[in-house]
Amino acid sequence: MSALSDDAIRKVFVELQAKYVASTQQANSVKAQIQAKQRDRKMAELTRRELDTLELDTKTYKPVGKMFIQTPLREMKEMYVKNIKDSDDKIQQLEKTQKYWDRAATDAQSNLRDILQGPRSM
Secondary structure (H helix, E strand, O other): OHHHHHHHHHHHHHHHHHHHHHHHHHHHHHHHHHHHHHHHHHHHHHHHHHHHHOOOOOOEEEEEOOEEEEEOHHHHHHHHHHHHHHHHHHHHHHHHHHHHHHHHHHHHHHHHHHHHHOOOOO
16 A cells, blocks of 8 residues: 555656656746847847937848848837837746746646655655
8 A cells, every 4th residue: 555655746746846856847938038028129229229229311221131122210119119018928927937837847846745744655
């Protein structure tokens, strides 16, 4: 009977361990995505600031693949403002996702501790 409970405990332990590892990997992946979006946002913000210093009649060019298309300064500013807003929204969404995966990893880790510290007999 105790071998069966040890096997059951071992099975639950392995499942929780896998859940912990998967949750930690997902949290790290989301963290990398957040950092990438923050870099994109910072680049867009810096570009928008530079565009603000230009005179209204300055020719600006929008990058499209390997070429550039002349675009009015106003449209360029609007494009970068939109990019900043989109990045902010995506960062908020990713932060919520990261909190979920961090919580899942913490829960799995807590359950693993409970299994290791808990009594083995029932």
